[in-house]
Each structure stands twice: as C-alpha cells, then as structure tokens.
Amino acid sequence: MPVLRDPVRLIPLLFLAAIAAGTALLSLPLATTDGSSAPLITALFTATSAVAVTGLIVVDTPTYWSGFGQAVILILFQIGGLGIMTAATLLGLMVGRGFGLRDRMAIQVERNRLEVSDAQSVLRLILAITIVVESIVAAILTTRLMTAYDESFVFALWHGLFHAVSAFNNAGFSTYSDSVMGFQQDPVMLVPIMLAVILTALGFPVMQDLRANRLRYRRWTLHTKITVTGTLILLSGGFLATAVMEWSNPETLGPMGFGTKLLNSAFHSVMPRTAGFNSLDVGAFREETLVVNYVLMFIGGGSAGTAGGIKVTTFFVLLAIVLSEVLRRRDASMFGRRFGRSVERQALTVAMLALLFILSATMYIASVTNLPLQDVLFEATSAFATVGLSTGVTAQMPPSAQFVLAMLMFIGRVGTITAATALALGKHDRPYRYPEENPIVG
Amino acid sequence: MPVLRDPVRLIPLLFLAAIAAGTALLSLPLATTDGSSAPLITALFTATSAVAVTGLIVVDTPTYWSGFGQAVILILFQIGGLGIMTAATLLGLMVGRGFGLRDRMAIQVERNRLEVSDAQSVLRLILAITIVVESIVAAILTTRLMTAYDESFVFALWHGLFHAVSAFNNAGFSTYSDSVMGFQQDPVMLVPIMLAVILTALGFPVMQDLRANRLRYRRWTLHTKITVTGTLILLSGGFLATAVMEWSNPETLGPMGFGTKLLNSAFHSVMPRTAGFNSLDVGAFREETLVVNYVLMFIGGGSAGTAGGIKVTTFFVLLAIVLSEVLRRRDASMFGRRFGRSVERQALTVAMLALLFILSATMYIASVTNLPLQDVLFEATSAFATVGLSTGVTAQMPPSAQFVLAMLMFIGRVGTITAATALALGKHDRPYRYPEENPIVG
Ligand SMILES: [K+]
Ligand SMILES: [K+]
Structure with missing residues (x-):
C-alpha cells in the first residue's frame, strides 16, 4: 500500500502549506495584543521561523503576539518539528541505512512505496518520545516557575509548556522578551532545557539506536x-x-x-548548535566568540532531526577526508569503517551549498542595510542553520532582507539537497562515462 | 643524476632560509630612511610578505625603507616568485600531469630524481618569460612616468621596474604610499600591470601549455x-x-x-585574485564588496604559479562535484573529462585547511585586538591567499597578531598540503582496508 510518492518533492510543499496556514492565522487581528493585523512580512517571517523551528523574530513574542498568536506559534513549531523528524526518518527507512541521494532515487524506482507498518511504528515512537520528554520538561519548568518565581499556575503552566515544546523541537522561541536571560543564575530552569535540546539535536535515528542499544556502543551504527x-x-x-x-x-x-559562569558557558555551547535560546546577551559577545558561534551554528546538530546546520556527521566526514589526505592514506575512515565515495561527495555538496546560500544572503542583506557585516553574517548563518540566536539586528532590517532570511530558514530546514534536487530538471544520468583526466589542484 | 630529494620537505626550508636572510638584511640600519634598525617583527613581517609575494605591509614602503631596503624587498619577491614557479613546476614534472599527493609520494619511491635536462629546460623557459614580460612592462611604465608624470629617468626607471617585477610576481608591493591610486585615471599605467598579473596568475603549467598550443583550445590540457x-x-x-x-x-x-569607473572595476576584479595592488581605497569598500573580495581572494589564481588562494581548479572541481550531485550524476566532470577520486579529495582538503587556517588566525587576532571582525577576516584571507590587499588595519596590530599574519602568508605560500605533509609523521598507508559503512549526512 503506497503512502508516499516522490517524497523529495512532497516535503517542501507540505512545509510551504504549513507556512501559508500559519501566515494566515498570524494575520488575524486576534493574533496581536493590540488587535491590529500584523503586516504580511511580519506574519510570514514569524510563521516561517516557527515551522522551520528557527526562532528568529522580528517582533517581541510576548508583547506583540496575543495568547492566540503565541499558541499558533507553539503549534507551528510543534508541527514543524514533528514533520521534520517524521519526513527525514521515513525517507531514511525507504533506503535502509544509506540516505544517499542517488540510492534513494534508484530505490524509489523499484519500490516507491513504504509499508504502512514501518511508517506506523516510526510515528508511534516519535510521538511517544515527544510526549514523554515534553511532559517531563514542562512539569519541571512549571513547578520551578510557581515555586521560585511566584508565577500563578496558569502562567507557569503556559510558560513551562511553551519552553518545553520549544526546547524539544529546537525552536528557540520564548514567551519572555529576553529569552531565558532572566534565569541565568538558575540551573533548575536551564539544565532541563539544555538536556532536552542535547537529546533531540542528536536526531531521530540516533535516538532510535540509543533506545535499542543503550550505551553498548559497540553495537551502535557508524552514524x-x-x-x-x-x-x-x-x-x-x-x-x-x-x-x-x-x-x-x-x-x-x-x-x-x-x-554561574560555567553554567552559562555550558548553556551557550548547546544553544548555537541548533536551539537558539540565550541566557547571555549575544549582541555583547566578543568578536572571537562570534566566530566560534558561526562555526557551531554552521555545523549544527544530528541528521534527521530538528537540528539544523550541515550536520555533525557531514562535518566529521569532511574532517576525516582531510585527515586521510594529510596522513597520505587511501581511505577516509572513522571507527574502523571507511566511507563510500557517494557519501563523501554528498557531505561536500551539503557544505558548499550551505556556504553559497549563507554568503549570497549576507551579500544581499549587506547591500540593502548599513548593519555591521559581522552581525549580518551572524543572522544569515543563524537563519540557514535554523538556530535563532540573534545579535538583535533582524528586527531592524527592511522587509526584503527579512524575506531573504525567511527563505534561508526555509531552505536550511527543508534541506539544501532536497531543495536543489526538487528543482533540478535532469533526472537521468548519462548513459556513458567520460574518460578520466585530473587537473592540478591546490 | 639526482637533483632533488624529497622536495616536499625541501621547499619550506628554502623559503624559511630566504625569509631569514631577508629579515637580517632589512634589520640593517642601512635599510631604513632614518638609519635606525627596524624592529625584528617589522623586518620579519616585511621579509615574509616579500618572499611569499603577498604585499601586506606594516610600515609605509617608500618612507620607511631606504633605497637599499626597497631593493632588498624587490629581490626577495623576485626570488620568491621564481622559487614558487620553479619548485611547483619541478614537482609537477616528477609525476607528469598528475600532481596528486599520493601519486607524487609513490613515484618518488621509484625514482626520486629528476633528469637535469628536464629541470634545465623548465628553468630556462621560466627565466625567459620572466625577463621578457618584466622588461616590456617596465619599459612602458618607465616611459609613461617620465612623459606624463615628469619623473626623472632614474626615478621613473626605479618605479617602473619595481612595479613591473611586483606585478609579474603578483607581489603587490609598491613604491608609492597609496599603491597605484595615483594612477586611477590612467589606463596606460593600470592596463600593463593588469595584463602582467592576469598572465602570471594563470600559473606556469598553463603558460607553458598556451605557449605550445596557442589558442587551439582543443589541444589544451584539462588543467x-x-x-x-x-x-x-x-x-x-x-x-x-x-x-x-x-x-x-x-x-x-x-x-x-x-x-574610469569601468577601468577601476576591471582593475579590482584582477587584484583581489592575487596581486594586491589597489587603485581604489579598499578600506572604503562597501560591505557587500568586501564579501566579493573575500571569495575572490580565497579562490585565488592558477596552480603552480605566483598566485595564492585555494586555486581556480580547486574551486571548480568542488563546484563540479556539487553540480553532479544536484543533477544526480555518477561522475563529476568538466569539458568531457571526469575527475578521479584522489583529485576530488585533494580539492576538498585544500579548501578545508584554508578555511581552518584563516578562521583560526581571525579568531586569534580578534581576541588580541579591538578591530572590526570584517577587517580582521579581510586581512587574514588576504595574508593566507598571499593577496596583500588591506583595509589598513595590519599596521595597527600588536606584534603577536602580525606574527600570526606572517605565519599565514608562509603557510598560504608554501601550500597547505605541502606544509601539513611535511609535518605529518605517518608516511605509510595501512596494509589493510576497513569495511565500508556510511553515515547519514546533511
Ligand atoms: K532553533
Ligand atoms: K600579492
């Protein structure tokens, strides 16, 4: 029984539909605190940021959006997060362990269907993990907000739930104007958020593997x-x-x-990888810290999960290739396994396309604003890697620049290869191979 | 008759020797206009910049250095340029067309010598091209400086010769405090410099191929x-x-x-690729132009020549791989030839190491100065790619930051792979191969 046909093209369409619905809902007067309709770019940017689980904002979440508006945002990033995990994992199932683009295409030709039982078991596990982790984190945060911060039960529950769902989906949206800076002294608030982010940023295949094999690491997959x-x-x-x-x-x-220094350093080692909450003022970071953040954001988290960036495996595959060249070895390998040529090229392609998109967007935004280049690069990287950390300049950008950031979030979320492949017209390989000739490089 | 043994290790040593000699000469009181000894870091930085044909400066060349000092700089970048072309080309000869690192190593074991006749013919051609091009450019510039700028013969000859040698070797040093900004209205000055830079930035193997096959492009090598x-x-x-x-x-x-706008746009499309003369004030460039310059500097010019950067072929091999992945093709190819796996990995390695060195240096310099990150990144890229363009901040840096830039110039010049290989201890491959397993990437 076929449940998915050409999912590579389906995924971007589903995301676009969710963004369109979210934009419409956030455009309602009901969605804002002052009862006016949000400008189109504001609604579109916020909906995209939520569906793409990014967390970049152009208006202050608690003061600009009403309870209804905040609930829409919450639902959008929950749907976005679930959608990403489900889609990525189902795509993965279709080809077993090899997520290779070309393999995926080849196999689709043979069996472009997925048994319902596989899909159901994946969905059940994803839902179970989601509900369990979100409930635990929400309970801890709610209790803490009631007991230590004198919030009423309703407010504490709303804030606790919002941050738990936001953390689990690596969304980075907060119902506080200063994100979680108000809790920078409080490990009871920060640690559960950190742990939820670290767990989900591993990606679903890793969570599944850890659930099956626990810490018996010899049984783990290479991934x-x-x-x-x-x-x-x-x-x-x-x-x-x-x-x-x-x-x-x-x-x-x-x-x-x-x-507290150690706690906040730990928090800001976790957040630039994907989640985007901040307990420190990112705009006040030193320049060398910004560079570290560029790199962490660019690399991102684990594949097939709510994390963004080029992904941890992509980065380490590239590093392994460099190491093998420097050590003059024939194969690039890690943990006693060598990589296939296809995966090496995919890793390179993902990284190059990411750079291309980030630099193009940075150039465009730099040309229509007078913002410092280091801040523009930061926002573009944050958007593409769906991190959501900000030096605070996004709200000051003109609509066209905000639209470019929204496109970056969308592309970064849907996946550069998926996006590029869905657009590419050429579907079939050449029936012949060219002879080999190598230029001098370097 | 053996003339070269393990040249991969020999090259960095020869460059270090030239830098040491240059540093000693520039430390003489005779080398400065006021007759005092230059500080060690100033002499070292300038000697490195000259030998590495970079052109970054920490002191104003015409006012700080005496005629003797300037002559030392001229000789250093002439030696540096000739040394690079000779070394790279001889290394290339040893393995025919494939400059592959592993091939190079394998073949050295078999025949780690090069026939004197090959080497002599290469050296003769390099010297011939050098003398012819430098003489023509020097003659044009000298004549123009005498007729249009009222310089005396001696001054015009010195300035003309200095700029001709500097252009041919892509060195970017100038005897004018404002580089060639004084000639921004004058195509007779700018065009010969541009043409010399474009020619030599192709690299020696391309020059050799063009000399043999002219414009019969079907006969050209893929390189x-x-x-x-x-x-x-x-x-x-x-x-x-x-x-x-x-x-x-x-x-x-x-x-x-x-x-004039077109002339200077053309000039500044040529210069960021390697040469580093400026007819415009780089420090006044818009931020989006800086991004274009980062990219052009990073890519650089042709292999096995005086150009720096990761090289044109490296960049286009990487692009071809990305394109083949997006189009779902088995092979990455250009001009009807596919690339071998080894060259693909070398291209990736060169680019990744370049990024690693540039970002590390940027972080270090940002942490010891209060300079804008965009300017620090510019200087680091300029140093690594041996370009020499500057937003003007290098002179303001503390000695340790200048030393880091000098190291970048050295590494960027000697070649990241050469440097890394010379340092690597592991010389032999494993006698077995690991089984293949592929992680999910992207
Ligand atoms: K996020
Ligand atoms: K240069």
Whole structure:
C-alpha cells in the first residue's frame, strides 16, 4: 500500500502549506495584543521561523503576539518539528541505512512505496518520545516557575509548556522578551532545557539506536558513533571557548560567580548548535566568540532531526577526508569503517551549498542595510542553520532582507539537497562515462 | 643524476632560509630612511610578505625603507616568485600531469630524481618569460612616468621596474604610499600591470601549455581549460560585482567618469585574485564588496604559479562535484573529462585547511585586538591567499597578531598540503582496508 510518492518533492510543499496556514492565522487581528493585523512580512517571517523551528523574530513574542498568536506559534513549531523528524526518518527507512541521494532515487524506482507498518511504528515512537520528554520538561519548568518565581499556575503552566515544546523541537522561541536571560543564575530552569535540546539535536535515528542499544556502543551504527562523539567534541569545544573568551566580558559572564559562569558557558555551547535560546546577551559577545558561534551554528546538530546546520556527521566526514589526505592514506575512515565515495561527495555538496546560500544572503542583506557585516553574517548563518540566536539586528532590517532570511530558514530546514534536487530538471544520468583526466589542484 | 630529494620537505626550508636572510638584511640600519634598525617583527613581517609575494605591509614602503631596503624587498619577491614557479613546476614534472599527493609520494619511491635536462629546460623557459614580460612592462611604465608624470629617468626607471617585477610576481608591493591610486585615471599605467598579473596568475603549467598550443583550445590540457575558463568567469564576475556595488560609493567609484569607473572595476576584479595592488581605497569598500573580495581572494589564481588562494581548479572541481550531485550524476566532470577520486579529495582538503587556517588566525587576532571582525577576516584571507590587499588595519596590530599574519602568508605560500605533509609523521598507508559503512549526512 503506497503512502508516499516522490517524497523529495512532497516535503517542501507540505512545509510551504504549513507556512501559508500559519501566515494566515498570524494575520488575524486576534493574533496581536493590540488587535491590529500584523503586516504580511511580519506574519510570514514569524510563521516561517516557527515551522522551520528557527526562532528568529522580528517582533517581541510576548508583547506583540496575543495568547492566540503565541499558541499558533507553539503549534507551528510543534508541527514543524514533528514533520521534520517524521519526513527525514521515513525517507531514511525507504533506503535502509544509506540516505544517499542517488540510492534513494534508484530505490524509489523499484519500490516507491513504504509499508504502512514501518511508517506506523516510526510515528508511534516519535510521538511517544515527544510526549514523554515534553511532559517531563514542562512539569519541571512549571513547578520551578510557581515555586521560585511566584508565577500563578496558569502562567507557569503556559510558560513551562511553551519552553518545553520549544526546547524539544529546537525552536528557540520564548514567551519572555529576553529569552531565558532572566534565569541565568538558575540551573533548575536551564539544565532541563539544555538536556532536552542535547537529546533531540542528536536526531531521530540516533535516538532510535540509543533506545535499542543503550550505551553498548559497540553495537551502535557508524552514524550514531560519529554523531555522539562529534556532539561531545563540539559541546566541549564550545564550552571551553565560550568560558575562556567571555570570562571577563563585563556584559556577559564577567559579573557572574564561578558556578554561574560555567553554567552559562555550558548553556551557550548547546544553544548555537541548533536551539537558539540565550541566557547571555549575544549582541555583547566578543568578536572571537562570534566566530566560534558561526562555526557551531554552521555545523549544527544530528541528521534527521530538528537540528539544523550541515550536520555533525557531514562535518566529521569532511574532517576525516582531510585527515586521510594529510596522513597520505587511501581511505577516509572513522571507527574502523571507511566511507563510500557517494557519501563523501554528498557531505561536500551539503557544505558548499550551505556556504553559497549563507554568503549570497549576507551579500544581499549587506547591500540593502548599513548593519555591521559581522552581525549580518551572524543572522544569515543563524537563519540557514535554523538556530535563532540573534545579535538583535533582524528586527531592524527592511522587509526584503527579512524575506531573504525567511527563505534561508526555509531552505536550511527543508534541506539544501532536497531543495536543489526538487528543482533540478535532469533526472537521468548519462548513459556513458567520460574518460578520466585530473587537473592540478591546490 | 639526482637533483632533488624529497622536495616536499625541501621547499619550506628554502623559503624559511630566504625569509631569514631577508629579515637580517632589512634589520640593517642601512635599510631604513632614518638609519635606525627596524624592529625584528617589522623586518620579519616585511621579509615574509616579500618572499611569499603577498604585499601586506606594516610600515609605509617608500618612507620607511631606504633605497637599499626597497631593493632588498624587490629581490626577495623576485626570488620568491621564481622559487614558487620553479619548485611547483619541478614537482609537477616528477609525476607528469598528475600532481596528486599520493601519486607524487609513490613515484618518488621509484625514482626520486629528476633528469637535469628536464629541470634545465623548465628553468630556462621560466627565466625567459620572466625577463621578457618584466622588461616590456617596465619599459612602458618607465616611459609613461617620465612623459606624463615628469619623473626623472632614474626615478621613473626605479618605479617602473619595481612595479613591473611586483606585478609579474603578483607581489603587490609598491613604491608609492597609496599603491597605484595615483594612477586611477590612467589606463596606460593600470592596463600593463593588469595584463602582467592576469598572465602570471594563470600559473606556469598553463603558460607553458598556451605557449605550445596557442589558442587551439582543443589541444589544451584539462588543467588549462579549467584555469582559463575559470579565470574568465571570476574576472567577469568580479568586474560586474565591483562596478555595480561601488558605482555610487562617494569614496571609491562615485566621483569618477564612466570609463574610469569601468577601468577601476576591471582593475579590482584582477587584484583581489592575487596581486594586491589597489587603485581604489579598499578600506572604503562597501560591505557587500568586501564579501566579493573575500571569495575572490580565497579562490585565488592558477596552480603552480605566483598566485595564492585555494586555486581556480580547486574551486571548480568542488563546484563540479556539487553540480553532479544536484543533477544526480555518477561522475563529476568538466569539458568531457571526469575527475578521479584522489583529485576530488585533494580539492576538498585544500579548501578545508584554508578555511581552518584563516578562521583560526581571525579568531586569534580578534581576541588580541579591538578591530572590526570584517577587517580582521579581510586581512587574514588576504595574508593566507598571499593577496596583500588591506583595509589598513595590519599596521595597527600588536606584534603577536602580525606574527600570526606572517605565519599565514608562509603557510598560504608554501601550500597547505605541502606544509601539513611535511609535518605529518605517518608516511605509510595501512596494509589493510576497513569495511565500508556510511553515515547519514546533511
Ligand atoms: K532553533
Ligand atoms: K600579492
């Protein structure tokens, strides 16, 4: 029984439909606190940011959007997050472990259907993980907001639920104007958010593997090994870099106590990878910290999940190739497995297209604004990698620049290869191969 | 008769020796106009910049350095340029057309010598081209400086010769404090410099191919086809982008007449690729123009010549891989020839290492200065790609930052792969291959 036909083209259409519906809902007078209709670009940007689980904003969420508007945003990023995990995982199922683009196409020709039982079991697991994790995090946050911050049950529940769903889907939207900066001293608020983000940023295939094999790491797939190890390396590096570079910055870590410095350094090693909450003022970061954030955002989290960026595996495959060349080895390998040529090229393609989109958008936005280039590059990278961290300049941009950022979020979310493939006309390979000749490179 | 043994390790040593000698000479009181000894970092930076044919400066060449000092700089960049062309071409000869690192190593084991006759014919051709082109350009510039700018014969000859050698070696050093901005209205000065730079930035193998086959492009090697076509694309793109983006900038093209705008746009499409002369104030460029310059500098010119950057072929090989993935083709190809896996990986490695070095240096320099990140990134890219264009901040940097830039120039010049390989301890491949397993990427 066929449930999916050419899903590579279907996915962008479903996302566009969700964005269109969200834009319409957020354009209602009911959606704003002052009862006026939001401008089209504001509704479109916010809906795209929510569906793409990015979290970049052009208006202040709690003061501009009404309770209805905030609920629409919540539903959009929950749908967006579930949609990404489901779509990516179903696509993966269709070709077993190899997510290769060409394999995927070849296999579709043979069997462009997916058994309903597979799909159902995947959906059931995704829903189960979603409900369990979101409930636990929401319960902790709600309790803490009631007991330590004197919020009423209704407010605490709303804020707790909103942040739990936002964290689980790596959305980064917050019902507080200053994101979670008000909780920078409070590990009971920050740690559950961090843990939910770290877990879901691994991506669904890794979660599934961890559920089946727990910590028996010898049984893990190569994908899980690379993602988990890579995540640990990126988190440690981000933590150290943030701590060292911001330690004495009077506008960020400077005035804090020792433990709070470590807590917030840890928080800001997790958030630039995908989630986009901030407990520190990103606009006050030192320039070297911005560079670390560019890199962490660009790399992003695990494949086939709500994380953005080029993905951890993509980055480490590229690194392994570089290492093998420098060490003069024939194969690029990690954990005793060599990579196929196809995956190496896909990794390169993903990274190059990401760079192309980010740089093009940066150039366009720089040409229509007078904003500092470092901030424009930051917002463009944040948008493409669906991170949502901001130095605060997005709201100051003209509509055309905001539209470009919205397109970046969409492309970054749907996946550069998916987008490019859906557009590409040439479907069939040449029936012959050219002879090999190699230019001098480097 | 063996003339070269393990040249991969020899090349960096020869460059270091030239830098050491240059540093010693520039430290003499005789080398400065006021007769004091230059600080060590100033002499070291200038010698490195000259040997690496970069042209970044920390002191004003005509006012700080005496005639003797300037002559030392001239000799250093002439030696540097000849050294690069000779070394790269001899390395290439040893393995025929394939400059592959692994091939190169494998073949060295078999015959780690090069017949003297080959080497002699290469050296003779390089010297002939150098003398002919430098003489013609020097003659034109000298005549123009005497007739149109009322310089005495001795001054005109010195300035003409200096700029001709500087242009031919893509060095970018100038005996004028404002580089060639004084000639921004004068095509007779700018065009010969541009043509010399375009020619030599093709690299020696392309020059050799063009000399043998002229414009019978069907006979050209794949390397020549890619380099020439890529150069035309990059020059056209750079010209259009500079013209459009700077057209109304009051500090650059704005006040100029139509023809002068086109002339200077053309000049600044050529210079960021490698040479580093400027007829416009780079520090006044718009931010979107800076982004175009980052990209042009990063890509650079042709392989095995005095140009820097990752090289034109490297960039287009990477682009071809991306295109083949997007079009779902098995092979990446250009001009009816597919690339081998080895060259694809080398291209990736060169680009990744370049990014790694540039970003690391940018972070370090940003952390020890308060300079704008966009300017620091510009100087780091300019240094690594041995371009020498500057927004003017290098002179304001502390010695440690200048030292990092000097290291970038050295690494960028000697070649990232050469440098990394020379350092790598592991010389032999594993005697077995791992089984293949592929992670999900993207
Ligand atoms: K996000
Ligand atoms: K140069």
